[in-house]
Amino acid sequence: MRILVVEDEVDLLRSIAQALREEGYAVDTAANGEDGLLNAENSDYDAIVLDVMMPKMDGWEMLARLRKSKKTPVLLLTARDQSRDRVRGLDTGADDYVVKPFDLPELFARLRALIRRSAGQTRNVIEVGDVTIDVAGRHVARGGEAVPLTAREYALLEYLALHRGELVTRTTLYEHLFDENDSTMSNLLDVHVSNLRKKLGAEFISTRRGHGYCIE
């Protein structure tokens, strides 16, 4: 999952980005609304964490402009907790909001819920055959037994499972699993796929030659 964080407070931006990366997300950052809008319009993020009070272009304006072209889920970070501010944010097109100061676990939970909803899922547990994926706890089990996965493997599995039945191209996977600072080589994706097949069964992920991957 790839997330854009737009926040003008440098220390806050850095720590949110670090925390999200440690949760297994690919994270891009922007320090003001203009940069944030540029990033958001040029990439398909799974979610955007957006501060409201920013220089150059504030969060509301950036959101309003983004909504002309993108449906990316947006979580507003706001120091303004008055009802009319929250209403304004939600009406402009935000999907959820967190009031500063916030707890990181809550921010993560809200982000997970946003991503899950935008993929059309309602539950935190996805079952594919005898494999269960607990999105909230980031656990994977096969036939009741826990399967240890690396962060990359898990991110790949989660993305494919959330888009179950869809053909997911390699480009899409690159876009959503790796941030702009990742220097990945294309064959790395094949390595993760083959590792997942070893752990969850050869038939678990099917390959469409020249197109991409799919979980049936």
Next chain:
Amino acid sequence: MNDELPMTNAGKDAGAPSSIHHSSFSFFNSIRWRLQIWYGVILVVLLAGFGATAFQLMRGGTYRRVDDELQRRAGELSQLLRQPFRNRGQEGRPGDRPERPFDRPPENQLPDGPPRGRDFNFDRQGPREFHLPDRQAAFFDEADTNGFYFIIWRRDGSELARSTNAPVDAVDFLPRAPMPRPQNNGDGPPKDWIRLPAQLSPHMHGQFREIEMRMPPGERILVGRSITRQLSDLRKTALMLAGTGAGILLLGLLGGWWLASRAIRPIEDISATAAKISRGDLAQRIDVSETESELGRLASVLNSTFARLDAAFTQQRQFTSDAAHELRTPVSVMLTQTQTTLNRERSAAEYRETVESCQRAAQRMRRLIESLLELARLDAGQQPMKHARFDLAQTARDCVAHIEPLAAARHVKITSELPPLPCTGDSERLAQVITNLLTNAITYNKENGEVRIEGETKDGSVILRVSDTGTGISAEDLPRVFDRFYRVDSSRTSGNTGLGLAISKAIVEAHGGQMEVTSEFNVGTAFTIRLPLS
């Protein structure tokens, strides 16, 4: 009254806010009731006075009419008693008794010697018999129980004549003292002795109105009539007057209540609105549709007071909420940093970075809190200000010297033109203002820009102007630059609290001065301080 009491209790039960409104309520504290009571008392006095006077006049009139009738009849009877011989002499026929009203023997008690030209046919007790001639009889309708009656007593008290309808208990009220014997001066009985009968003024005897007359020789005539009908008429009139009075009183009280209610209604509106406002709904205003009355003017005054209160409260609320918002960002930084760092084991460098970041956040909070406290003290007028004479130009030069390194770092040139500027006040506080203006002028300046500080004395004022060649402030932002927490770029990255200009303005105003700003987009901004000349 009975309607009001339970309402009062209900008001008390309804809770604290309404008890402010109702707790002191009693009839004597309610203007409406006081008005009503006064109104009622005045009305009762007026009506009673009017009614009593009208009744008295009417009763007097009735009695007078009756008395006139009685008087006339008594006069007739006394005429008969006084002139017995004229009739007899004219008739000249003995035995023709009915034609003669009196058969009057010579009067022994009359003065010695019969008066000339008169025939005294009286025995010792006066007239022996009495017959009423037809003309006079018509006055005393004996068949009518309400009719007039008469009784004539002889001088010894025995009855001479009595009409049949006279009440049996009719009493002779005249005193029985013997008539004073008039002095005989030789030329007949004195005229007034004959002509002026003693008379008892009309009086009531039960249901009867009577007058009594004493004829000079000693006969007494009582004429009376039953005035039951007149009395019952008077009673009816009295009842009617009382009823009309009560009706008028009732109408008057109702009208008074209506008038009082109308007069009181604006006060009740004002009171209700004030109660709502005291409960915290500061947006309430009194309806001032009747603005021309005294109460309308009061309502207008109150409304403008409420508006000012509302504005002050809104400003205060905005300030508090802004202050809380400003504190939220550094707290968020600290929370996020520490939660992320504590998630797993970190290297010493990572821990150090986190602690440094927390320190920065804490320092920012300290700056903010200090600024807030300073502003709060300035607002409350508690900030201790020195009151000394000093040269503002010297203060400005010191500030320029302090700020020079920052200007050099930004490649901004500071030029100054500072003649002596004698001022009275706190030079440290004003130095804080000047430093703040210089810092802003450098921070928001262009690369290789210029900051100019110049002073002058003019019209009893000391004027200090700090201008820059920066990007300027848009016309939209310009009126708000002195607002608390207002930042032109709506960000917090510059590290300022958004309170600097607000604090500067408050300090200048505490010195009895003013602070103004002018700006031209892409040309520059100029802040002007105007202080009283010392």
